[in-house]
Amino acid sequence: MRLLIFDHDxxxxxxxxxxxxxxxxxxxxxxxxxxxxxxxxxxxxxxxHDFMTGIWGECRQEWVDLYREKAAxxxxxxxxxxxEVPRVLTKLREMGVVLAVASNRYDPRxxxxxxxxxxxxxxxxxxxxxxxxxxxxxMLNYLMGRFGTARAETLYAGDAxxxxxxxxxxxxxxxxxxxxxxxxxxxxxxxxxRVVDALDELPLIVEEESAAKAGER
Numbered sequence: 001m002r003l004l005i006f007d008h009d010x011x012x013x014x015x016x017x018x019x020x021x022x023x024x025x026x027x028x029x030x031x032x033x034x035x036x037x038x039x040x041x042x043x044x045x046x047x048x049h050d051f052m053t054g055i056w057g058e059c060r061q062e063w064v065d066l067y068r069e070k071a072a073x074x075x076x077x078x079x080x081x082x083x084e085v086p087r088v089l090t091k092l093r094e095m096g097v098v099l100a101v102a103s104n105r106y107d108p109r110x111x112x113x114x115x116x117x118x119x120x121x122x123x124x125x126x127x128x129x130x131x132x133x134x135x136x137x138x139m140l141n142y143l144m145g146r147f148g149t150a151r152a153e154t155l156y157a158g159d160a161x162x163x164x165x166x167x168x169x170x171x172x173x174x175x176x177x178x179x180x181x182x183x184x185x186x187x188x189x190x191x192x193x194r195v196v197d198a199l200d201e202l203p204l205i206v207e208e209e210s211a212a213k214a215g216e217r
Contacts, residue, residue: 001206001213003149004092005140006121007158008103009044010180012085012199013115016040018078022071023055026063029070032056041181045160047104047133076114082179088199089120097206098122098147102139102156102166122147134162137170144170155193157202164190175205 009015019040027034035055043051048067052059092099100123101108107128112118123146125131125139132138144154156167159180167174168191176187176195187195194205 001097001155001209002153003098003100003144003147003155004202004206005100005102005143005154005156007045007156007160007163007177008101008105008108008112010041010159011157011163011177012089012101012117013079013081013111015075015079015111016044018075018080019044021078022067022075023051025071025074026067029066030063032063044180045104045134045158045162047127048106072110076111079111079115081115081117082198084198084200085117086120088202089117091203092206093120095203095206098149100124100143100147102126102134102143104133104162135165135169137166140166140170140172144172155205157199161186161190164192167193175202 006012020037024034043054049059099121103126108126109124151171154172157175159177164174173193176192178184184195
């Protein structure tokens with residue numbers, strides 16, 4: 001197992017409250033209805049355009065501009081990595097696994113620099129890089145090509161249906177993380193290869209897969 005690709009929101013970071021605060025700032029300034037954390041979790045995996053369309057029935061460019069200018073800085077300051085993330089990512093790097101992020105967030109690196117998670121990753125990609133949004137496989141295909149890894153050597157970890165669909169489209173196995181809007185049972189039903197409650201389980205999964213491949217040889 002050589003390449004482990006992660007989704008960003010609600011997979012490596014808890015951004016739910018941060019997004020809630022940021023979107024509700026836009027709501028206050030535009031007169032749109034305020035939203036709930038449940039709505040954030042429902043739409044956290046999609047683009048900002050699709051997020052606003054989902055919660056408000058439409059997306060106006062001035063709302064997007066307002067979000068990026070005034071709300072995004074607030075959001076970035078309040079995003080926090082899940083408690084186990086620094087420990088798990090450090091362990092995976094020590095094991096020689098290449099780590100990457102593929103996110104539908106327009107520019108995931110900007111948020112990750114603020115949360116101090118970008119330092120753990122060998123590559124971070126999003127729509128800003130000219131790659132199609134998930135569930136199109138473009139981001140995963142790009143990362144496999146960049147690091148020269150085969151599909152069988154690659155895992156994609158994410159918390160949402162779109163992540164499982166993206167992995168399937170790219171021909172790689174998916175690890176569902178059951179702490180966003182989808183339960184363990186739902187992720188299993190969607191076809192996730194493995195489902196975990198937190199990322200602590202990933203090093204063991206990588207070790208098991210590496211041992212299995214060594215046994216085949």
